[in-house]
Amino acid sequence: MEVYLNGKFVPYEQAVVSVEDRGFVFADGIYEVVRIYHGKPFLWQEHMDRLRRSAQAIRLKLPAMEELTQAGFETMRRSQLDDATLYIQITRGAAPRLHSFPVGVEPTVFMIARPYHRPAATMVQKGIACITVPDLRWHKCSIKTVGLLLNVIAKQEAEDAGADDAVFVRDDVITEGTSSNFFMVKDGTLITHPADDFILRGITRDFVIELAEEMGIPVREEYITRDALSQSDEAFLTSTGVEVLPVTVIDGQKVGSGRPGPVTMRLWERFDQVVAESVE
Numbered sequence: 001m002e003v004y005l006n007g008k009f010v011p012y013e014q015a016v017v018s019v020e021d022r023g024f025v026f027a028d029g030i031y032e033v034v035r036i037y038h039g040k041p042f043l044w045q046e047h048m049d050r051l052r053r054s055a056q057a058i059r060l061k062l063p064a065m066e067e068l069t070q071a072g073f074e075t076m077r078r079s080q081l082d083d084a085t086l087y088i089q090i091t092r093g094a095a096p097r098l099h100s101f102p103v104g105v106e107p108t109v110f111m112i113a114r115p116y117h118r119p120a121a122t123m124v125q126k127g128i129a130c131i132t133v134p135d136l137r138w139h140k141c142s143i144k145t146v147g148l149l150l151n152v153i154a155k156q157e158a159e160d161a162g163a164d165d166a167v168f169v170r171d172d173v174i175t176e177g178t179s180s181n182f183f184m185v186k187d188g189t190l191i192t193h194p195a196d197d198f199i200l201r202g203i204t205r206d207f208v209i210e211l212a213e214e215m216g217i218p219v220r221e222e223y224i225t226r227d228a229l230s231q232s233d234e235a236f237l238t239s240t241g242v243e244v245l246p247v248t249v250i251d252g253q254k255v256g257s258g259r260p261g262p263v264t265m266r267l268w269e270r271f272d273q274v275v276a277e278s279v280e
């Protein structure tokens with residue numbers, strides 16, 4: 001397998017970066033994960049726009065977008081994968097460890113395509129169990145940085161507790177999942193956290209909101225308290241990887257009937273249809 005590293009395609013085993021890379025030392029970098037369906041990238045432009053926003057937010061100068069796009073497409077092409085994810089990571093480069101930005105150092109650009117399959121149908125039909133964990137992350141969750149330590153710990157806590165995933169709670173408000181956005185449904189209306197600095201504005205989140213609006217499902221972007229959550233009829237997560245994934249248990253309590261709800265499943269079906277149409 002070949003990966004893209006700093007302008008070249010190299011065998012996976014030979015793709016190495018410096019021990020002084022600022023991604024490694026400071027988590028001084030950003031990333032994207034793009035879904036590839038039948039060899040085609042899904043919502044590519046949206047991912048590139050977010051990458052640009054993340055770069056601006058951390059004051060990282062990106063290579064030209066055309067160069068990144070060409071590298072991304074070539075990484076996908078060389079992988080010959082049909083169903084895959086493309087991971088793109090860009091750090092502030094390698095330099096002796098000093099907090100201030102290094103001068104005259106090129107960013108490290110890495111891309112890899114990996115085989116990927118959507119969650120199993122049985123998982124979608126049953127829904128997943130989540131636990132809630134305190135959201136102790138910083139105040140810039142809107143930036144897609146590689147600094148994911150608390151996300152990693154929360155995911156492991158969920159697995160240790162026998163659950164599938166965790167959702168973060170900040171000041172009594174449900175923010176998002178460890179690598180996904182969170183939605184609930186109440187009386188036929190979708191409710192999700194506003195796209196402020198306390199969540200990552202998911203590409204899938206925005207896409208699902210668009211689909212819902214087209215389908216005549218009302219959407220409100222507002223804070224979901226624990227109390228509101230306990231009254232919800234349905235809940236689900238969205239992300240590039242899980243698409244629309246029903247959550248049927250939270251902290252051991254059933255969400256609504258304890259089965260994936262009708263609004264969630266309508267959205268899942270519509271999402272699936274749009275993906276199928278996009279690769280025709």
Ligand SMILES: Cc1ncc(COP(=O)(O)O)c(C=O)c1O
Nearest residue numbers: 179180181200202203204239240
């Ligand atoms: C913390 C967090 N929130 C939300 C998302 C969902 O974003 P997207 O739909 O763009 O994959 C992710 C994806 O990795 C994430 O890590």
